[in-house]
Amino acid sequence: MKHVAAALAIKDGHILLTRRAPGQQLEGYWEFPGGKQEPYETIQQCIEREIREELSLSCTAGNIFTESTYRYEGGAIKLIGVLVDLGHEAPELTVHDRAEWVPLTDMLGYELAPADIPIAKEVINAYG
Numbered sequence: 762m763k764h765v766a767a768a769l770a771i772k773d774g775h776i777l778l779t780r781r782a783p784g785q786q787l788e789g790y791w792e793f794p795g796g797k798q799e800p801y802e803t804i805q806q807c808i809e810r811e812i813r814e815e816l817s818l819s820c821t822a823g824n825i826f827t828e829s830t831y832r833y834e835g836g837a838i839k840l841i842g843v844l845v846d847l848g849h850e851a852p853e854l855t856v857h858d859r860a861e862w863v864p865l866t867d868m869l870g871y872e873l874a875p876a877d878i879p880i881a882k883e884v885i886n887a888y889g
C-alpha cells in the first residue's frame with residue numbers, strides 16, 4: 762500500500778490546507794500538503810522534503826498524530842498525519858493552486874480529499 766505523508770501544520774487555531782490544481786488526481790479537492798513516502802526515507806524526512814518541494818519552506822517534522830487508510834479506485838493509501846511547525850514565512854506554491862490557513866472549526870466546510878476527512882475530525886477533536 763502507498764504510504765502518503767500529510768503535514769498537519771497547526772498554528773493559532775488554524776491549519777494549512779492546499780488545493781489540488783487542475784490536471785492532478787483529485788483536482789479541486791483540498792488536502793494537507795505532503796506526498797508519497799520513498800523507500801529510503803522516514804516519514805519525517807518525507808514530509809520535510811515534500812514541504813520543501815511543494816511550499817518552498819524548510820521545516821522540522823514532529824510526531825505522527827494519526828493515520829487513515831482509504832481505498833481509492835486506483836488503489837489504497839495509508840495517509841499518515843505528521844505534526845509540523847511551519848513558522849511564519851508565506852508558502853510559495855509549486856504544485857497546488859491555492860493555500861489557506863483555515864480556522865480548525867471551518868475545516869470540514871472545505872471539500873477535503875476523502876482520505877483526509879477522518880484525520881480532519883481527529884484534529885478538530887484534539888485541537889479545535
Ligand SMILES: Nc1nc2c([nH]c(=O)n2[C@@H]2O[C@H](COP(=O)(O)OP(=O)(O)OP(=O)(O)O)[C@@H](O)[C@H]2O)c(=O)[nH]1
Nearest residue numbers: 765767786787792793794795796797838840874876877
Ligand atoms: N499530499 C497529499 N496527498 C493526499 C492527501 N489525501 C489524499 O488522498 N492524497 C492522495 O495521496 C496521493 C499522494 O501521492 P503524491 O502526492 O506523491 O502524488 P501521486 O499519487 O500523483 O504520485 P504517483 O503518481 O507517483 O504515485 C495522491 O493520490 C493524493 O490524491 C493529502 O492530504 N495530502
